[in-house]
Amino acid sequence: DAGVIQSPRHEVTEMGQEVTLRCKPISGHDYLFWYRQTMMRGLELLIYFNNNVPIDDSGMPEDRFSAKMPNASFSTLKIQPSEPRDSAVYFCASSWGIAWSSTDTQYFGPGTRLTVL
Amino acid sequence: KNEVEQSPQNLTAQEGEFITINCSYSVGISALHWLQQHPGGGIVSLFMLSSGKKKHGRLIATINIQEKHSSLHITASHPRDSAVYICAVRNSGGSNYKLTFGKGTLLTVNP
Numbered sequence: 001d002a003g004v005i006q007s008p009r010h011e012v013t014e015m016g017q018e019v020t021l022r023c024k025p026i027s028g029h030d031y032l033f034w035y036r037q038t039m040m041r042g043l044e045l046l047i048y049f050n051n052n053v054p055i056d057d058s059g060m061p062e063d064r065f066s067a068k069m070p071n072a073s074f075s076t077l078k079i080q081p082s083e084p085r086d087s088a089v090y091f092c093a094s095s096w097g098i099a100w101s102s103t104d105t106q107y108f109g110p111g112t113r114l115t116v117l
Numbered sequence: 118k119n120e121v122e123q124s125p126q127n128l129t130a131q132e133g134e135f136i137t138i139n140c141s142y143s144v145g146i147s148a149l150h151w152l153q154q155h156p157g158g159g160i161v162s163l164f165m166l167s168s169g170k171k172k173h174g175r176l177i178a179t180i181n182i183q184e185k186h187s188s189l190h191i192t193a194s195h196p197r198d199s200a201v202y203i204c205a206v207r208n209s210g211g212s213n214y215k216l217t218f219g220k221g222t223l224l225t226v227n228p
Binding site for chain 2: 042043044045048056089091093105106107108110111113
């Protein structure tokens with residue numbers, strides 16, 4: 001398996017523009033997670049899905065952020081309109097989640113480095 | 118106060134030294150994860166613990182549930198161990214797969 005795939009790897013945009021980040025989870029994994037990493041706050045969970053259904057979006061910072069998972073092999077994180085404070089590395093991760101199981105490991109994608117000017 | 122605190126924030130060691138990174142948390146948890154983030158940014162899951170100790174090669178992770186504390190040890194450290202090590206906890210209540218992360222410990226191992 002190719003692992004979790006994210007695109008683009010780098011995105012530079014201007015304030016006010018719409019940004020769409022994409023993620024392809026590992027085939028067979030039924031959980032998908034979106035994280036944001038900044039120097040100030042470290043890693044933060046934004047939202048996660050189980051079987052394509054959003055389960056917890058309490059980490060989504062505000063209405064400018066939205067995430068979808070139209071099918072088991074694709075998810076998007078959209079920021080509209082983008083602001084300079086959204087500059088961060090956004091990670092997608094997937095797992096075959098079974099509570100308490102030692103196989104319940106999250107596999108991270110390489111991340112998308114977003115810069116909003 | 119953060120729910121997950123790591124210490125030290127930065128650690129510099131000489132090759133061969135024994136390394137310890139600590140993680141303390143303030144909430145009830147169902148599991149604790151140790152992650153490694155390479156200088157290039159990639160994140161790898163090292164361990165998931167709910168009790169006791171786990172060992173993988175030169176890495177050992179321990180957890181004390183009563184004291185709400187975990188340690189990650191690296192024996193015979195090597196420059197390739199240089200990375201950021203991140204502790205994350207899965208809260209025992211509510212969303213079962215929500216992780217809360219520490220700020221990370223930057224480890225530099227010099228040859």
